[in-house]
Amino acid sequence: MLTKAPKGTKDVLPSQSGKWQYIEEKIRRICEVFGYGEIRTPVFEHTELFLRSVGDTTDIVQKEMYTFLDKGERSITLKPEGTAGVVRSFVENSLYSAAQPTKMYYLSTPVFRYERPQAGRLREHHQFGIEAFGSAEPSIDAEVISIALSVLNELGIKGLALNINSIGCPKCRPDYNKALVGYLEEKQSGLCKSCKDRMKTNPLRTLDCKEEKCRAIVSGAPKMLEVLCEDCSMHFEGLKKRLESAEINYEINPFIVRGLDYYTKTVFEIIATGIGAQGTVCGGGRYDGLVEQIGGPPTPGMGFGMGIERLLLVLESQNIALPEKSSCEIYVCTLGNAASIKGFEITAGFRQMGIKAECDHMGRSMKAQLKYANKIGAEKVVIIGDDELESGVAVVRDMEKSEENKVPFAGLNEFIKAGK
């Protein structure tokens, strides 16, 4: 137990962290191009924030949060999603008083949910996310969605499906809910138990029930898209037009509703096949009432979350190899104590020039040192033994070509630099 990471958590080992860094660099560049600035918010927030934003009837809040009392008796929760903290910060720091829109991203922020782990699901995972405040125009919806797609394209991922839908606004959704509940009540006897509950608490959620019998019933239900109010309908049309003009393929999926209460109008998911049952790599939507609900001025918002671990699963399933950095440019091989000291000095000199250099720390034989140098992918090896110490001239071996040169100690830096 002592030497076991908690259930649903994973170490990112040095052999893997290069992939993370590569992805993160790509994402940062794309966000910059789109004009989004990075925001970092705390790993934990007041529990109240999530109750109010995510919604206290949602599964996330009801059974998945890591909540505890701190020593000052405050109820604290490890963030179960990325948006709430950013909204809180937006309000707290009065970012709404600057020129709008406010466009922000967060990267590899840890997110916690107490769930049973499975393929593509962890108790701690990491998200890249976008939040854009202040614009009610579908233009920003299209921009946010295209950021997600840019990231996926840039990484060479193929064959993902963009699903979009509109779930209306406080003006039109109540009417729809009424119509939906009316329809469901007629067919009530055929519904599963949880759908019967959902009819009362959150009827929209029946739309994405996985039960065969429910799906059959729900497929005949009235569609939100058919009863959107004028405003929502125009918004959705505006989004579609912009996606089309950017040649972004999408599918309208009236059954995606999302499990967080704050969504309005646009919702979307980007779905991968081939990484197990949890195929949603990216999900998000518009949240026009959220800022106000948290105590800020009425401010529209739009955003998404993307799971880094799921992204890595997709890359793996599509056999996309990410470029690896060369780990060692120069290995300094030394024989004996005096040479070891000189080698340490020479290694330090290389490092000061920004060259990736290593030396022996194991007191190994020359043969073993060369084996090791080969194993870590050293491009060149500088060899220093008694002869070299005496003459002040080192042997520089090119590992790939198996060629050797004699180079005076004083000229080593120049020689290596010239060879690069």
Place this chain on the structure above:
RNA sequence: GUGGGUGUAGCUCAGUUGGUUAGAGCGCUAGGUUGUGGCCCUAGAGGCCGUGGGUUCGAUUCCCACCAUUCACCCCA
């Protein structure tokens, strides 16, 4: 929270129809040159056969429980 699968070396896995010292490949360490890597050869280190209980003369093997892990449901990134 519910259901199924799996737990033998660092990793991937054999194996014991219940019987003395539990195996392979890879990896690791050393050697095969007195100062030269990759290939090859040799040797070595490394296992409470997940944990606890039961059956038995005897359990890593059979039974039960627990734990871990994995896949799926619920839900989500």
